[in-house]
Amino acid sequence: MTDHHSVRFTLLDQQVVDADGRRIGRVDDLLCDDPGPGGEPVITHLLSGAEALGDRLGGLTGKLMAAVSARLRTTPDGPSRIPADLVADHADLVHLRVRLADLPDVAGLERWLSAHVISLLPGAGDADQ
Amino acid sequence: MTPYEMFFFSSGAVESRWGPKDLTEMRVNVLVGFPLGGLLAIAIQAVAFLVFFDAGIQVEHLAETVLPVGLALGKLGLAIALLGVFAATFGATLETLFSTGYQIAQYFGWSYGKVQPPAQAARFTTVVVGLLLLSTALAMTTLDPITVTIFAVVFSATVLPLTFLPVLLVGNDRQVMGQLANGRLSNTLGTVTLAISTVAALAALPLLVLTRGGSS
Secondary structure, eight states, rough: OOOOOHHHHHHHHHEEEEESSSSEOOOEEEEEOOOOTSSSOOEEEESSSSHHHHHHHHHHHHHHHHHHHHHHSSSSSSOOOOEEGEEEEEESEEEEEEOOOGOSSOOOOHHHHHHTTTTGGGTTOOOOO | HHHHHHHHHHHHHHHTTTTTTGHHHHHHHHOOOHHHHHHHHHHHHHHIIIIIIITOOOOOGGGGGGGHHHHHHHHHHHHHHHHHHHHHHHHHHHHHHHHHHHHHHHHHOOOOSSSGGGGSSOOOOOOHHHHHHHHHHHHSSSSOOOHHHHHHHHHEEEEHHHHHHHHHHHOOHHHHHHHOOOOOOHHHHHHHHHHHHHHHHHHHHHHHHTTTTTTO
16 A cells, blocks of 8 residues: 555545455544654554544544443454555455454454354344345 | 435345346336336325215324225225235335445445345344334334324435435446436436425425424
């Protein structure tokens, strides 16, 4: 990711898709490395999930969203992040090189609901097509 | 046209990967479906007026709306009408549930829909199941269904222009639509529709207050 487009239009809020084409979330915020005076900041991580989005939105709704999401998180270190070098392509959707299963810190709510709620329902493993 | 239909059909189109070759099917759906729906709505209102107005009956429940069919066509007609009521309400329940699920899932970028097993769209499925339980609980209170309907229609009218405008903008985006981007006729019709729905949206809430929820 060395291009010089505005990240507001090319990256922020875009759909993140894993190597299987599965939708896993949106780019809710970005982490950058600040190289100091004169240097250009480099994006190191994509942040995805309601905690990052809530922090970014601010206000009462944002604070509430971030607080609930942070309380549900099982890992200690901040909103769930995806290393920027795992991004294969972000021309349209943000395509990752890896599968969701290889990113244990991402989409925690999806995993928990899948294991504890939805998989208990009859037909949870059936697809339409 | 209500906002939930817009979300429901556009999400369905994305999910089943509609392309230019599906345009004919879509046009048939719209050109046959909408006039048919309008005709049926007018027919229901007409027979309801003929039967209920002279008799001085105030319709308070969905069940009473099939009375004209029973009077005109007898038992068999009544049975068909009841089947139709069941199909319509069951279908609309699924549509609105999925539509709300689609909106929430797409806002956060979650996987959604029926192309993958529900266990692989767990957040979406949970929202749909949760809404079904919540709305069933709401229906089991003694809340008057007609009041709920009036409020629901008014609030749909209020948000309709906000749902329609993005569709009109995407229709003009040549990067997305290519050769099929809107021409002058589509844009004129679209802009007129947008203008009418904006007027309706602005008038809806004041009218709800002034008429005390349609009671006067």
